[in-house]
Amino acid sequence: xxxxxIIGIAGAGGDGVISAGESLITAAALEGYHGIxxxxxxxxxxxxxxxxxxxxxxxxxxxxxxxxxxxxxxxWEDFRRFGNELPxxxxxxxxxxSATGVAPDKLPLEGVAPATVFSVxxxxxxxxxxxxxxxxxxxITGLLAGWFGIGRESMLAGIRKKFAKKGAAVxxxxxxxxxxxxxxxxxxxxxxxxxxxxxxxxxxxxxxxxGNDMCGAAxxxxxxxxxxxxxxxxxxxxxxxxxxxxxxxxxTLMQAEDEIAGIGAxxxxxxxxxxxxxxxxxxxxxLKTEILGLASIAELPLVCVNVQRGGPSTGIPTKAExxxxxxxxxxxxxxxxxxILAPTSVGDVFSTTVEAFNLAEYYQTPVIVxxxxxxxxxxxxxxPIDTSKFQLIERRRPTEAELANYTRFKVTESGISPLSxxxxxxxxxxxxxxxxxxxxxxxxxxxxxxxxxxxxxxxxNSLKNRRDLFxxxxxxxxxxxxxxxxxxxxxxxxxxxxxxxxxxxxxxxxPKLLYPVVEPVYQDFFASVRRGLFVEQSFQxxxxxxxxxxxxxxASVTTVAKSGSNxxxxxxxxxRLRALQRSNGHQHLEPVAD
Amino acid sequence: MPVLEPSAACxxxxxxxxxxxxxxxxxxxxxxxxxxxxxxxRALSAIGRPPHEIxxxxxxxxxxxxxxxxxxxxxxxxxxxxxxxxxxxxLANPDLLVLVASGDGDGFSIGGGHVAHVIRRNIDLTYIVxxxxxxxxxxxxxxxxxxxxxxxVTSSFGSLEDPVNPLLYVMGYGVSFVxxxxxxxxxxxxxLIEEGIRxxxxxxxxxxxxxxxxxxxxxxxxxxxxxMQSLESIGHDPADRARATELxxxxxxxxxxxxxxxxxxxxxxxxxxxxxxxxxxxxxAVPRQELLKCFLPGN
Numbered sequence: 001x002x003x004x005x006i007i008g009i010a011g012a013g014g015d016g017v018i019s020a021g022e023s024l025i026t027a028a029a030l031e032g033y034h035g036i037x038x039x040x041x042x043x044x045x046x047x048x049x050x051x052x053x054x055x056x057x058x059x060x061x062x063x064x065x066x067x068x069x070x071x072x073x074x075x076w077e078d079f080r081r082f083g084n085e086l087p088x089x090x091x092x093x094x095x096x097x098s099a100t101g102v103a104p105d106k107l108p109l110e111g112v113a114p115a116t117v118f119s120v121x122x123x124x125x126x127x128x129x130x131x132x133x134x135x136x137x138x139x140i141t142g143l144l145a146g147w148f149g150i151g152r153e154s155m156l157a158g159i160r161k162k163f164a165k166k167g168a169a170v171x172x173x174x175x176x177x178x179x180x181x182x183x184x185x186x187x188x189x190x191x192x193x194x195x196x197x198x199x200x201x202x203x204x205x206x207x208x209x210x211g212n213d214m215c216g217a218a219x220x221x222x223x224x225x226x227x228x229x230x231x232x233x234x235x236x237x238x239x240x241x242x243x244x245x246x247x248x249x250x251x252t253l254m255q256a257e258d259e260i261a262g263i264g265a266x267x268x269x270x271x272x273x274x275x276x277x278x279x280x281x282x283x284x285x286x287l288k289t290e291i292l293g294l295a296s297i298a299e300l301p302l303v304c305v306n307v308q309r310g311g312p313s314t315g316i317p318t319k320a321e322x323x324x325x326x327x328x329x330x331x332x333x334x335x336x337x338x339x340i341l342a343p344t345s346v347g348d349v350f351s352t353t354v355e356a357f358n359l360a361e362y363y364q365t366p367v368i369v370x371x372x373x374x375x376x377x378x379x380x381x382x383x384p385i386d387t388s389k390f391q392l393i394e395r396r397r398p399t400e401a402e403l404a405n406y407t408r409f410k411v412t413e414s415g416i417s418p419l420s421x422x423x424x425x426x427x428x429x430x431x432x433x434x435x436x437x438x439x440x441x442x443x444x445x446x447x448x449x450x451x452x453x454x455x456x457x458x459x460x461n462s463l464k465n466r467r468d469l470f471x472x473x474x475x476x477x478x479x480x481x482x483x484x485x486x487x488x489x490x491x492x493x494x495x496x497x498x499x500x501x502x503x504x505x506x507x508x509x510x511p512k513l514l515y516p517v518v519e520p521v522y523q524d525f526f527a528s529v530r531r532g533l534f535v536e537q538s539f540q541x542x543x544x545x546x547x548x549x550x551x552x553x554x555a556s557v558t559t560v561a562k563s564g565s566n567x568x569x570x571x572x573x574x575x576r577l578r579a580l581q582r583s584n585g586h587q588h589l590e591p592v593a594d
Numbered sequence: 595m596p597v598l599e600p601s602a603a604c605x606x607x608x609x610x611x612x613x614x615x616x617x618x619x620x621x622x623x624x625x626x627x628x629x630x631x632x633x634x635x636r637a638l639s640a641i642g643r644p645p646h647e648i649x650x651x652x653x654x655x656x657x658x659x660x661x662x663x664x665x666x667x668x669x670x671x672x673x674x675x676x677x678x679x680x681x682x683x684x685l686a687n688p689d690l691l692v693l694v695a696s697g698d699g700d701g702f703s704i705g706g707g708h709v710a711h712v713i714r715r716n717i718d719l720t721y722i723v724x725x726x727x728x729x730x731x732x733x734x735x736x737x738x739x740x741x742x743x744x745x746x747v748t749s750s751f752g753s754l755e756d757p758v759n760p761l762l763y764v765m766g767y768g769v770s771f772v773x774x775x776x777x778x779x780x781x782x783x784x785x786l787i788e789e790g791i792r793x794x795x796x797x798x799x800x801x802x803x804x805x806x807x808x809x810x811x812x813x814x815x816x817x818x819x820x821x822m823q824s825l826e827s828i829g830h831d832p833a834d835r836a837r838a839t840e841l842x843x844x845x846x847x848x849x850x851x852x853x854x855x856x857x858x859x860x861x862x863x864x865x866x867x868x869x870x871x872x873x874x875x876x877x878x879a880v881p882r883q884e885l886l887k888c889f890l891p892g893n
Contacts, residue, residue: 026891026892029891030891030892071757075655154892157892158892161892173674204892205891206891207886207890207891208889208890208891209889213889214889217885217886217888217889220882220885221882221885221886225686226682226686229680247868247871247872247875247876248875248876248878248879249876249879250872250876251872252685252686252868252872254681254682254685254715254864256711257707257708257710257711260675260678261675261678261681261708261711262678264671264675264678264679264681264682265678265679265681265682265685266682267671267679267682268651268669268678268679268680268681268682268685269682269684269685269686270682270686271649271669271683272649272682272683272684272686272687273686273687273689274686274687276682276686290672290675291672293672294671294672296768298669317873326855349840350886367734382889384886385886387882387883387885387886388883391782404760418808421667421687422619422646422647422649422667422683422690423646423647423689423690424646425644425646426646427646427667428645428646428665428666428667429667429668430662430667430668430669430670431667431668431669431670431672432662432668432669432670433654433670433671433672434670441617441662442659442662444696515692585878
């Protein structure tokens with residue numbers, strides 16, 4: 001039996017590849033399994049090739065990566081287009097459409113000869129049982145349910161629900177197509193039992209969501225009642241989710257004419273007293289930066305989500321990368337600081353987004369959430385979240401006494417001043433992008449500028465005490481250290497487990513607060529570390545370089561840093577850790593050159 | 595609508611002076627913008643909303659200093675972006691009276707792209723552009739409304755461009771209210787601003803506000819007084835869109851004052867649509883603690 005199963009399915013657009021994957025992960029979630037599903041497409045808007053990767057397991061799935069246990073090819077041309085996204089090995093069970101005419105011993109795969117290969121008349125079985133080619137995906141789910149024991153009952157229930165509107169004949173046709181897949185699998189048993197074992201945490205259903213929808217839901221939970229933004233891949237689903245929901249909660253959404261208007265209207269709504277959000281990706285973030293500066297100096301709360309993709313410029317819009325960290329930290333002009341948070345999984349998007357609203361309100365500042373395409377668009381099972389544990393923070397509003405002699409930018413000990421909003425009698429003030437004194441009047445006085453800069457930085461001092469925004473895992477005294485963030489943290493965590501299983505003394509630091517760099521957290525972490533790796537999906541290794549601006553990392557700490565669209569495999573991180581372990585003590589490692 | 599209708603029976607709740615702050619303007623003595631403050635505070639007095647219910651948004655430029663010279667909630671933002679920020683304010687709190695001020699550079703150069711969209715959304719703002727055909731704050735560069743051939747420090751041999759026609763620009767995008775005024779006719783300008791505020795939807799008022807330092811002689815208040823012609827006096831019917839478009843073409847040669855076009859059947863505002871949608875959908879809201887149930891598989 002398997003504890004973990006990685007399935008890759010590829011075909012032409014319209015083959016129902018994605019729909020098959022969604023049926024499988026939905027059934028798995030209903031039965032208490034854990035899973036992650038990622039989708040990948042050719043660049044065509046419709047048609048073209050489509051694929052999905054599905055990793056199902058009996059315990060938490062940390063990342064979707066790894067070689068395939070099962071490969072399903074509706075045709076080999078499209079399958080091969082996905083290259084290293086769908087790696088086939090000798091142990092992979094290969095299932096393919098027999099109408100392709102390819103012989104089982106002549107698969108067009110370079111350098112691998114899988115031992116278990118099934119040529120299946122998928123289209124024919126669909127046609128015979130459901131009377132249409134469109135049921136190919138149903139046949140595939142039947143085959144996979146049969147061979148790997150995934151959610152047979154849930155899948156049947158799903159088919160009945162999905163086709164209910166189309167009448168009894170269509171429902172029965174699809175049920176027959178599913179059964180045909182099951183029967184085929186039963187009459188062609190695998191030599192080895194590779195069915196998924198029972199989920200370890202019981203069979204209670206998991207939630208199933210992608211990061212963008214989760215971000216929208218978290219915003220609503222946090223009390224966001226205004227969203228404005230401009231469509232940009234891969235962030236648009238946040239706006240699409242909120243467009244379906246926000247009105248129900250008395251909120252408003254505006255699809256702006258451009259990225260600048262998107263953040264502008266959100267800042268306006270915040271000035272008017274509402275919790276507001278905008279979302280974008282790298283190129284849009286570039287356009288928004290002037291107004292980020294405005295929100296910083298006017299001290300207005302705002303949540304700005306950047307769902308990162310390959311860059312610079314248009315780059316690779318449909319693939320994840322972690323290359324906008326420098327931009328997030330240093331985007332706008334002038335001396336200022338904006339907190340940056342990064343979620344590490346779909347479930348974590350919830351707490352990160354709620355935290356972003358809390359920080360924005362508390363510190364009266366824009367907060368940047370650095371998500372990425374993978375978390376944003378992958379479907380993932382999520383353990384039920386106890387939302388009653390989350391506390392929501394509101395901006396510090398002026399008291400009656402303070403309104404009698406209102407001082408909007410009062411230089412307080414904490415640096416945080418009372419914030420009124422239009423409609424509040426006595427709270428009238430001038431918010432401005434121009435430097436101002438404590439009551440908000442424009443000034444060019446150097447002393448006042450310095451005082452205000454000090455106030456605007458000082459207010460974040462307490463943020464540096466938030467150790468809960470950092471996760472440290474593994475042996476606290478380990479000489480080997482891993483640091484990773486965002487979606488790649490799951491890869492590093494898996495590498496940590498693999499390394500620990502081999503007896504390596506390793507630990508892992510995952511910062512969810514990326515900026516400001518909290519020096520003591522890194523200093524404490526590195527205290528025992530002789531050698532280490534920052535694991536991140538960017539050419540430069542941006543977190544590694546950002547942290548080194550503030551912290552003296554040990555010289556032998558380097559990076560596993562790869563450009564987007566080149567998945568980092570837990571196995572290669574493990575290999576690097578083994579090499580570091582071998583060199584430990586008798587070989588001096590040079591730091592990477594800048 | 596919360597805007598109070600004028601009533602002859604009672605004295606205004608607020609005097610114009612109640613809307614004037616004690617901050618000393620940075621403008622040059624004699625600047626047309628002083629007149630805009632005076633006209634605006636008169637209009638606000640006639641409207642009768644208290645200063646704390648007014649949000650006054652501006653961009654960057656001489657004109658955009660104006661919110662600070664009033665007692666309203668002000669937001670002096672960045673260059674060209676007053677309109678989007680004001681739209682967010684109005685949509686977030688529809689009860690507010692939201693005013694926007696810009697100059698010709700702010701409104702028709704760097705921020706020109708936003709004009710089409712605020713018009714098609716018909717968000718209930720009053721947009722006052724102080725059009726002085728020059729960049730005054732940065733000391734005399736070419737503006738989008740400077741006439742062809744004009745010599746400035748960035749057009750030493752004369753401008754090679756035709757000016758934007760602000761009136762035609764907004765008419766082209768289907769604006770429902772457009773007027774033009776000048777501080778040379780203070781009473782008239784105050785009336786236009788008041789009318790713009792009362793108009794249920796987006797209202798655009800172009801103010802020929804001369805720059806005393808870098809402006810041409812023919813643009814100064816004295817010349818304007820001799821030249822200006824009220825649209826009423828030529829018998830223009832503000833409901834006549836075709837005629838209004840014809841008259842708008844004469845921007846730059848004639849100086850018409852008054853309401854150029856007022857849509858007798860204006861489209862619904864974006865805000866109205868928002869309110870109706872919120873009303874229609876609010877019964878579908880789930881308690882906050884149950885929001886994540888939408889992610890139960892098979893839902």
